[in-house]
Amino acid sequence: MDGSGGVDGLTHCRWQAVRHLVAGSIDPDPRLNIFQGANAAGKTSLLEAIHFLARSRSFITHRTARLIRSGESEALVSGRVQAGGQLHRLGVQHRSGETRVRLNGRDVTALSESAWLLPLQVLNTEAQRLLTDGPATRRAFLNWGVFHVEPAYREEWRRYQRALRQRNVALRAGDRRLAQAWEPEMAAAATAVDARRQRFLQAVLPNALEIARQWLPDATLDWRYRTGWRAGEALDAILAASRDQELAQGFSLHGPHRAEFRVTADGVEATSYLSRGQQKLLVAAIKVALADHWTAQATQRPLLLVDDLPAELDRSHRADLVRRLEAGGAQVFLTAIEGDLLPVGGHARWFHVEQGRVEATGG
Numbered sequence: 001m002d003g004s005g006g007v008d009g010l011t012h013c014r015w016q017a018v019r020h021l022v023a024g025s026i027d028p029d030p031r032l033n034i035f036q037g038a039n040a041a042g043k044t045s046l047l048e049a050i051h052f053l054a055r056s057r058s059f060i061t062h063r064t065a066r067l068i069r070s071g072e073s074e075a076l077v078s079g080r081v082q083a084g085g086q087l088h089r090l091g092v093q094h095r096s097g098e099t100r101v102r103l104n105g106r107d108v109t110a111l112s113e114s115a116w117l118l119p120l121q122v123l124n125t126e127a128q129r130l131l132t133d134g135p136a137t138r139r140a141f142l143n144w145g146v147f148h149v150e151p152a153y154r155e156e157w158r159r160y161q162r163a164l165r166q167r168n169v170a171l172r173a174g175d176r177r178l179a180q181a182w183e184p185e186m187a188a189a190a191t192a193v194d195a196r197r198q199r200f201l202q203a204v205l206p207n208a209l210e211i212a213r214q215w216l217p218d219a220t221l222d223w224r225y226r227t228g229w230r231a232g233e234a235l236d237a238i239l240a241a242s243r244d245q246e247l248a249q250g251f252s253l254h255g256p257h258r259a260e261f262r263v264t265a266d267g268v269e270a271t272s273y274l275s276r277g278q279q280k281l282l283v284a285a286i287k288v289a290l291a292d293h294w295t296a297q298a299t300q301r302p303l304l305l306v307d308d309l310p311a312e313l314d315r316s317h318r319a320d321l322v323r324r325l326e327a328g329g330a331q332v333f334l335t336a337i338e339g340d341l342l343p344v345g346g347h348a349r350w351f352h353v354e355q356g357r358v359e360a361t362g363g
């Protein structure tokens with residue numbers, strides 16, 4: 001770590017043996033970067049390298065081992081990140097099923113110790129899963145969203161999960177007294193977690209829907225949030241009242257581990273009303289609003305990885321979205337097969353990707 005100045009964000013990224021990529025490096029633009037190349041050139045692999053650096057895992061495969069280039073034994077990505085007036089050195093390595101992270105010359109043992117540095121969102125053909133998957137996907141979105149702006153959240157959520165786990169163990173063992181003993185702790189942590197989640201959603205979703213309304217003027221968009229327990233009642237009272245039923249089931253039925261938020265269009269689930277292209281725009285609006293919120297509230301610059309933007313979007317919506325990305329506060333990384341499909345207005349740094357090699361082309 002040193003105190004050099006400069007614009008916040010990822011200022012340098014180097015990789016070795018990541019998927020299709022030949023070893024190389026880039027010095028990204030603080031605002032907009034475009035990776036252009038033919039199918040299978042390695043554009044997505046490059047986004048994966050950045051994702052691996054930020055989150056210590058791949059965003060495509062659940063098995064990080066697949067990130068390693070065929071025939072090699074380890075994948076390595078390192079980078080320099082400017083944040084809060086400091087330059088940080090981050091390195092992530094995957095070898096023999098193990099991921100090792102180093103930050104400023106020290107080993108990192110918990111993901112949160114390094115992930116705070118690069119608030120990151122991905123916009124690709126999988127991103128619709130934020131709407132179409134079950135509630136766990138949206139809770140993960142919530143947790144990352146709050147984590148980057150509320151430093152106390154991580155500990156509160158951990159505290160809640162610990163109490164929940166212990167109570168569940170007691171419920172499964174049929175130990176009523178022990179289950180009861182964990183309830184005050186569970187309820188206290190739940191209240192703190194829920195308050196931060198609500199504040200976060202209030203800050204992000206109205207803005208997201210405002211952005212989305214420009215693209216989907218015919219749909220009446222709204223959102224709702226469920227805390228995970230009956231509205232207007234104290235969680236400890238609910239836990240006490242449902243203890244018998246939960247002893248029979250063997251797990252806790254109420255609490256922020258059951259939280260959920262949904263976006264609706266004309267009063268019904270957005271996914272059952274909107275076309276796939278419209279869902280993509282809605283998810284893009286949510287991610288743009290989240291990046292705006294992070295930019296305003298977090299000390300670190302958010303990163304947006306946008307893969308295969310043209311898929312399912314017509315020319316005018318694509319142009320709108322690129323304009324919005326350019327105007328936002330995030331450092332953006334876009335892939336493109338044909339450069340002219342991306343109506344980039346202002347300044348951008350272009351990189352040509354071919355057979356796994358990446359070269360800055362300057363436009």
Ligand SMILES: Nc1ncnc2c1ncn2[C@@H]1O[C@H](COP(=O)(O)OP(=O)(O)OP(=O)(O)O)[C@@H](O)[C@H]1O
Pocket residue numbers: 018019020021037038039040041042043044045046066067068069070335337
């Ligand atoms: N672990 C790996 N080692 C070597 N090559 C790999 C590995 N994983 C994937 N590939 C190869 O990388 C190529 C895909 O690269 P990538 O997804 O980055 O391309 P892309 O430029 O994003 O293409 P498209 O425009 O088609 O999405 C494929 O040819 C695939 O076989």
